[in-house]
Amino acid sequence: MASLNQFLNPNYGEKPWVEQISKTLKTQIAVTIDTPPVSIFEIPKNLKAEKLEAYIPQQIGLGPNHHFQPELYHRMEQKKFTAVKRVLKLHQMEDFEQEFVEKVKRFVPLIRECYDFYNDADDSTLAWLFAIDGMFLIDQMYAYSNHGFSMKANDLIMLENQIPLIVLKEIQKALLGQEDFLESNLRFFCKSNSLFVLSEEHIDFNRVNHLLDYMYNSIVNNETLVPRKVNFKNSGIDPKKEAKLELLEAVIRFAGVIPGAQPILQIIEFVKQKFPQMTERRTTAEEIKVPSVSELCKVVGLEFRLLPKNEGIRNINFVQEKVRHCYLPLVTLNSESEVVLRNLVAYEKLLANNTFMGGYGLELTEYVDFMCGIIDSAKDVKLLREQKIIDGDLSDEEIVKLFNGIGKSHLRMTGESELRKTVAQLNMVYESTPRIWVQRTIEKQFLASAKFITFLISISTALILIREVYLKVYGLNSLPMILARFFQAKLNHLHIFFFGPRGPKAIN
Incomplete structure (x- = not known):
């Protein structure tokens, strides 16, 4: 018109x-x-x-x-x-x-x-x-x-x-x-x-x-609590992490054009596989970090229970007694539920972000982030169905796709919400189990070695370049070339350590 x-x-x-x-x-x-x-x-x-x-x-x-x-x-x-x-x-x-x-x-x-x-x-x-x-x-x-x-x-x-x-x-x-x-x-x-x-x-x-x-x-407002003020923050990247990532990518590009640099590239690939957070966190939004339903049930022995009908998303809580329980509200998911959920979440975030007076919380947004965190597979959905927490005619796979298809929120609350407190309790119990504690300790040791490996890759790449130059200018028997061959041999040993055979084959 x-x-x-x-x-x-x-x-x-x-x-x-x-x-x-x-x-x-x-x-x-x-x-x-x-x-x-x-x-x-x-x-x-x-x-x-x-x-x-x-x-x-x-x-x-x-x-x-x-x-x-x-x-x-x-x-x-x-x-x-x-x-x-x-x-x-x-x-x-x-x-x-x-x-x-x-x-x-x-x-x-x-x-x-x-x-x-x-x-x-x-x-x-x-x-x-x-x-x-x-x-x-x-x-x-x-x-x-x-x-x-x-x-x-x-x-x-x-x-x-x-x-x-x-x-x-x-x-x-x-x-x-x-x-x-x-x-x-x-x-x-x-x-x-x-x-x-x-x-x-x-x-x-x-x-x-x-x-x-x-x-x-x-x-x-199904069980009203005092709303909490919310501040939005940009999903920026830590400048220090960004600089390290740019340096590593520069080394990768540099090594890729050097003849004989295959061992270097294989080590870099190993580092990327062992430490994906070094190269992937740039595209990961801030979200509630919590283990999945199946992990909590298996590792911690947690049982999920259904809240009474007069309690909702503000009443999600963790109870530690002889048996640990996490109480969640009923959510019914059908073919049209995603449209409803997406518009409710969008309304809540836009309302909170556009008011000059404050007083609006983000309880529903946090709930969706939480469900995205605890639902990783159809097994997680099945466990929640068994406790009558999830109902409706959507399949388990469709529910996984629904929650993980909604973009994570970029928010920071000035006060700690009840749901965040529950998440902190779940994480503390999970991380304190012997199995997870040992796993985290090993991961920290690997992470501590990542800086050294990155530095070693940079030095080795430079040595390979020096070797190629001296081969063309001075031949094979010059002193610099002897040193280059020495460091090349050490680099080959490092390559065998990371990528060589394991078990009985390594004896030959």
């Missing part, structure tokens, strides 16, 4: 833009109702790159982000009109513009505040858009609660597709004079599509931003 992108038009002059800004600012200042927080965000490109279809609606486009998407508009506009006519007929109303559009128009300045981007469409355009989409959404919620829902439910949960609750409330009041049915319909929809058990405690409906926000708060 042209009016949505007028400022990008080269013929759109400066004066109309100034007039539009001035008018918008005046109307927003004139509104005396409390301004709602920004709660509808555009999904960052890096998240869309992971799985675009999880964030972009496939059938239903709602709000200024997707209403006018051509492939959605042509498919859905008539269905939206049909829904509007059905609602008007049911409530014996005829004047849609007067009864709904004009009432929504009074709240357009507040509606604009709900989005994290400025929309330069005029108030009338937005009023019509939100009145149509809002009534369509109410119709779908009613149909869903009466088991007549036929549209794609996932589209209604997507963050970019949300309709501010102030629009739905205004339409609902115009229809029935009250909001009670709206809350019950939203709760039924969220309960039917949530991965987690929703809180039975009353959610303050006056503080709800939209459908996804209602689901999010009902999940996180």
Whole structure:
């Protein structure tokens, strides 16, 4: 729609833009109702790159982000009109513009505040858009609660597709004079599509931003705790580690062009295999580091148990008695669960990262990081299924792919959350077992040797180069060449030590 992108038009002059800004600012200042927080965000490109279809609606486009998407508009506009006519007929109303559009128009300045981007469409355009989409959404919620829902439910949960609750409330009041049915319909929809058990405690409906926000708060507030402030940090690389890695890569490139450098390259390959963290950590995001379910069960004798229904992700805990237990909430995973989970996590992170007031935690994000950490294979999922912690019709392999396919968070909390405390306890118990302690000690010894091996590789590479030069200039019997052959022999011994035969074959 042209009016949505007028400022990008080269013929759109400066004066109309100034007039539009001035008018918008005046109307927003004139509104005396409390301004709602920004709660509808555009999904960052890096998240869309992971799985675009999880964030972009496939059938239903709602709000200024997707209403006018051509492939959605042509498919859905008539269905939206049909829904509007059905609602008007049911409530014996005829004047849609007067009864709904004009009432929504009074709240357009507040509606604009709900989005994290400025929309330069005029108030009338937005009023019509939100009145149509809002009534369509109410119709779908009613149909869903009466088991007549036929549209794609996932589209209604997507963050970019949300309709501010102030629009739905205004339409609902115009229809029935009250909001009670709206809350019950939203709760039924969220309960039917949530991965987690929703809180039975009353959610303050006056503080709800939209459908996804209602689901999010009902999940996180299942056993309320004090939220913790969160700071985001860049996933940067330690400059010292980066310098060492660059040096090693330079040596690899250098040795690759030298004749007779095969022993050097084989030793480098050995180092890369034994110490993958030296060359791979640059692309690994910060995440909760914790052993897998099967490792904890096998090494520590840990048993995973299901939390009661009135406790959720904030109540994950570790109990050390005669038998060690880790308590986790129920999570139900079906074919559409990934879309729900991804949008919930994206909403939580964007909400925390974009608020100026603070007070938002990242409990759900930490939970997903935790599940990514403890689920490495189908065996881990099977163990959690046996304890009724994981339910649903997704296969074990699909669940592994789901959790490990979600990008890890880049966050640092100013305070230690309860989940982080649980992870620290699990790691401490795991690391203190004799088997793991011995393994870690050996790994540290290998790691301590890595610097020496890297230095030796650099020196050996230089010696090989010297050898090649002196062969061409001075021949085989010069003193420098004798020294070069001596060091070459020592290098060959080192190569045999690392790559030579083991066991009985080594005797020959």
